Amino acid sequence: MKKTECVAMLLAGGQGSRLGVLTQRIAKPAVPYGGKYRIIDFPLSNCINSGIDTVGVLTQYQPLELNDYIGSGKPWDLDRSNGGVHVLPPFQRSKGADWYKGTANAIYQNITFIERYNPEYVLILSGDHIYKMDYAKMIKQHKEAGADCTIAVLEVPMEEASRFGIMNCNEDGSIYEFEEKPKKPKSNMASMGIYVFSWKKLKYYLEQDESNPKSSNDFGKNVIPSMLSASEKMQAFHFNDYWKDVGTIDSLWEANLDLLNPKIELDLQDPNWRIYSRTPSAPPQYIGKTAKVQNSLITEGCEVYGKVDFSILFENVYIEEGAQVNDSIIMPGARICSGASVQYAIVAENAIISKNAKVGERPENTSNLQKWGVSVIGAGLTIGENAEIHANVMVTQNIEAGEKL
């Protein structure tokens, strides 16, 4: 039997409920990002660029769009006779059926899948982060250190450390302690949720974990702590480049606009580290005579006749003459009508902002800065003429003309 050195397992099952209306009908990894990508493009592209061509994607929440998006894996060069990308939903066995109970259980339920490739290592990834990372380097370090588990860590500002899972390390990089959201963090090394395991070890601990009825079957809460307490060799792998968790509306908005920030290094056009995506067939973008576009990302299929500043337009967005879009993200097929203004907002797929409607507010214009935040218009909704949507509102149904929210 042919051996595959490393199989990647991508946890894409979470609902991402903090993204609210954006993940009502799609799984979080399928959320659009950066003008023509989906969040999942990043781990998938990282895999193929790192030479990992066998990837299992674990799904259970609203997988239809994600399944179709992944398809045969062609856009990421992951359609292979041996290996390639496989979507792994939960399933029924001859004795009973289970949804995935936790991250570790999801892997446990797919042991058969992993064993078919007879791997030395298993790489655990999640579908919630925007970053470019060479997993091959991490696997190399894992091998060279003779580790049982290697965890990618990122330095975070000390004051934010208590929001993360923190790894406390010895000088040689070995981890002696893991604290989940510690009140008094001892270090600022946050786990990125990216693990390399030696497969034999992982299999042992997954089986142990499964037989413990009290476990919540989660990597961070159960598997990593029990490996630590059994003194397995755990190493930290340091990562210093751009990394962003896009778990909240504000962080998703920020991560998008980071692409417009010349100080932030996230080059999506690097020929040595392409980020691949499945793109629809759309004509070139047309920028009309009346348009004024600055500091923005715009993609094919868009037509722009209004003003666009510091914003990201996905495919087939239509900005009418006299419309204005600032500091916003406009997802595929949305239309901003004449006289409408969209600021500090995310407008989801195919939404329509009618004439003279206003969506979102600049922080400096808000009465209560404490309550300020990015506004979100759900997919396919219509905001009526002259309606006003204030800051920090999540719109989940059509808004009548003139209404204020």
Added chain:
Amino acid sequence: MKKTECVAMLLAGGQGSRLGVLTQRIAKPAVPYGGKYRIIDFPLSNCINSGIDTVGVLTQYQPLELNDYIGSGKPWDLDRSNGGVHVLPPFQRSKGADWYKGTANAIYQNITFIERYNPEYVLILSGDHIYKMDYAKMIKQHKEAGADCTIAVLEVPMEEASRFGIMNCNEDGSIYEFEEKPKKPKSNMASMGIYVFSWKKLKYYLEQDESNPKSSNDFGKNVIPSMLSASEKMQAFHFNDYWKDVGTIDSLWEANLDLLNPKIELDLQDPNWRIYSRTPSAPPQYIGKTAKVQNSLITEGCEVYGKVDFSILFENVYIEEGAQVNDSIIMPGARICSGASVQYAIVAENAIISKNAKVGERPENTSNLQKWGVSVIGAGLTIGENAEIHANVMVTQNIEAGEKL
């Protein structure tokens, strides 16, 4: 939006528990058949040959092997940019998650999938039958009759009619009554479980059915009867060619050996109606000097040095010199050692029948003909030297040398 005339939905979720050890780790539609096929090759090939290129495959039981087998749909020419074959497992929504409760519920849960293609008609298929059928003819009749639902029916011997769902029809082919396994059947027109629905009607009845908490959400038990009682236009479509339900060990065995019966018309080599399958890379079959092969189907990768008569060998089967195989089905990778004899049996994948072991019995050699039946050896099992497996035994674990069962 582009319109697809007809979307096919293939119900492949059942466990097929009557196939016992053969479906312990794989779904029934993935059971090998005919030397190089799987059961699901028949409905999939029928679809593409009928010009239907959009197929949803509903799975929930042990789908890993089936998913991999279907893959991108390439072997059936069903890897399409628009349409193609899609595997549809159950999933979680923002409010709750459900396994497929019944055949109708499985379709109900995938209304979103169907609606994306905006079809006029939906064809419901199952993955349990061996037959070649031009669905285009059935859809044509459905259209011309202006029917709401067309059900494919087959004439069965009157004495067996009470085992089937029986359609009672008027002279014009319209169905006035449906009886599930009637004790006193009024006709011998059995439903083949193949339905064409006008999508709007089906959607309406699926939603009605779903809102009825007493319904078991099954086409035969609920949806068809309620359409009939509402006087919707239901037509029968007559089918006269080879059709075989492979739901039991005996019928699976029979359906295989039918391929060797010159009186039975099931041509798998017809250039106008190819049955496609995903085939592994194996060298040509080698028939050795000591071999004696008659009236059998043998495929690539086999090596035969013994006697094979009235049998079907799948890929990479090895028959040693001095071994004897009669009236049997030997699935991929199995090995029959020298001196062993296999008769009236199904030997599943990678099983080993050791030296001088005996598996199965001829009906004429059985003491009690009432209890006679085909014997089955489960996948990967070893039958020890000189062991004897009598008729009608399903072997689910390794058998020691000399043991008798």
Added chain:
Amino acid sequence: MINNLVLGIIFPNVHDDLLSEMTANRSMGSVPFGGRYRLIDFSLSNLVNAGISKVGVIAKSNYQSLMDHLSSGKPWDLDRKKGGLFILPPYGNGEARVYTGHIDALQGAMNFINNSTEQYVVMCDANVVSNFDMEAMIDSHIKTGADVTIAYKRGKLPKNHRDIMSFQFDENSRVTEILLSNKIEKDCDFSLDITIIERNMLIHLIEEASSRNQTNMVRDIFQPNVKNLKIYGWEVKNFAAVMDSTKSYVNVTEELLKNPTARKQLFTSERPVLTKTRDDMPTKYGLSCDVSDSLIADGCIIEGTVKSSVLFRGVRVSAGAIVENCIVMQDCIIGKNAHINHVTTDKNVVINEGTSMCGAPSYPVFIKKGTNV
């Protein structure tokens, strides 16, 4: 269903000489057009959108870039087990030589045509840009019982094209006369070189003509047989243009910028124009950029001024640069404070910092692939 009823054939090389500057290292079919396409994409998409699932491309020379572009046919959903895309280059078998006209091109592909089972054939030249309902044209061909149906456009004749047919019709759109004069000044009905014919009739006509060593389909088959063959016209009312010179290539592009209806008809979502993707990121508009009235593909970085121009994928317009009335092909770099006007640059051209190049509306300048100016 059109599927399995009609075979498509594209001639990617037949008019290479008309765009000689752009076809020095590529076939007509692989000339870039419209910001993100190659000319062959339009013919291929028309065929595929009409439901045709088997297409032969009869190549002659300079077709390596065409092969790279078409590869397995996946973007057009033509990577099929049955049918799909067939590239038929010269020396591929005993028959195929480097051809000169449609007749010997078809003669070289006779094996392919003979072994097909489709009843009809649609043949397209690659220098036509249009997006129309070819299925309707096929239906009309079948309904009228025509021997040959040829798509035509009403308008001014493309004058550089020596072999362009213009038609006279009777009241049923049957062609009564075929003219090959390029002197016609007023609007006329000229051929788009998209032709439907029964496969068996095509085989017969080609064999007849080859046996007489004839090579020119228009002069040797259609014109002499206008009375014997039932030739019908099918008017393309949508935007359609025949490229017959570098200047007409520029004019057609300008038309797309000026005329929103033309753009809408060519880029309708009903029948998308399909092409190979390139994994570019969205185009980045810088802080100081000034862009208007332009068609722009993905992967560009624009920090300067772009007006009434078409930018292909991966073009970089540096700060202070001005690009007006230009067609800038893939991966060109316009340096700081450079200024180009009425210029067409082929792929990978670099306009250095501060350089100025200026054509005239009546005489656009063309800069060859890979040049550093």
Added chain:
Amino acid sequence: MINNLVLGIIFPNVHDDLLSEMTANRSMGSVPFGGRYRLIDFSLSNLVNAGISKVGVIAKSNYQSLMDHLSSGKPWDLDRKKGGLFILPPYGNGEARVYTGHIDALQGAMNFINNSTEQYVVMCDANVVSNFDMEAMIDSHIKTGADVTIAYKRGKLPKNHRDIMSFQFDENSRVTEILLSNKIEKDCDFSLDITIIERNMLIHLIEEASSRNQTNMVRDIFQPNVKNLKIYGWEVKNFAAVMDSTKSYVNVTEELLKNPTARKQLFTSERPVLTKTRDDMPTKYGLSCDVSDSLIADGCIIEGTVKSSVLFRGVRVSAGAIVENCIVMQDCIIGKNAHINHVTTDKNVVINEGTSMCGAPSYPVFIKKGTNV
């Protein structure tokens, strides 16, 4: 990982003349072999099984059947976005002409080679049948620091092959002498024409040689430079055969039947020989059939006698027919009571009812494609 480190190049046409009967309408690479393969499958599978993911096939003539066989490269997992399979036919660009030797073939593909980024190149001729661990050969090339490593086999020299090298080595397997005599009678170490070289060095050597109008890689590059270049040999211990005549083609096939070790080495499941599938059903053995010592592909129907023969896909042996010591290619029909012995039939041959054809072991008869006997 070999991936992205080594580029593969196959010459499917270079020795067409050696199998002239079988290459009348196809390239050497598409000659059927071993029941279900084409010769090129062996080179391609060796490359792919070594982890190479970019392969160029430099075609010359008669390559339409080769293109159909290779199509998108899917069976070899070579339909990639990065790398994959590239067919490089003549007239594809300004450089590529109909070549005569390896040097001008490579010269015509220079764009492809230049634009690749791999450090090494493995070149294979298509008339060699073997299945060996090419990854180990590549590792050895890197470890020894050789300029060139050539795979060789110890045994009797294939005598019809004019340009076949035999080697003398020093104790480190470095080649000290290259002989081109085909008079050598005893066992020698002869080349399998599978060559590893650094890409940049290859480019340099080819440019040098072309500038002198040289075309023959063996005579013009390797032989004169045996002292300047560090040329190493790498012995293939597995079964390996060079096809240099129709007779040797038959002999190699016979060897596969006679020698279980050869069969096992060629068809190991560790490194499967990959080929295009055809959707045939399993082979049907009739009631009265008598089959022994034969390699048989799927899709056959056998009602007669088959002994010591190879049947390709879709062959039909009718009742009463006898096939002995034969190679019967795809879709041949052997009629009732026909008898053939020591005969090789190309594709689609029909042997009519009762007909008898008989070659000798030393002189097998060959029947051309599509013949009705």
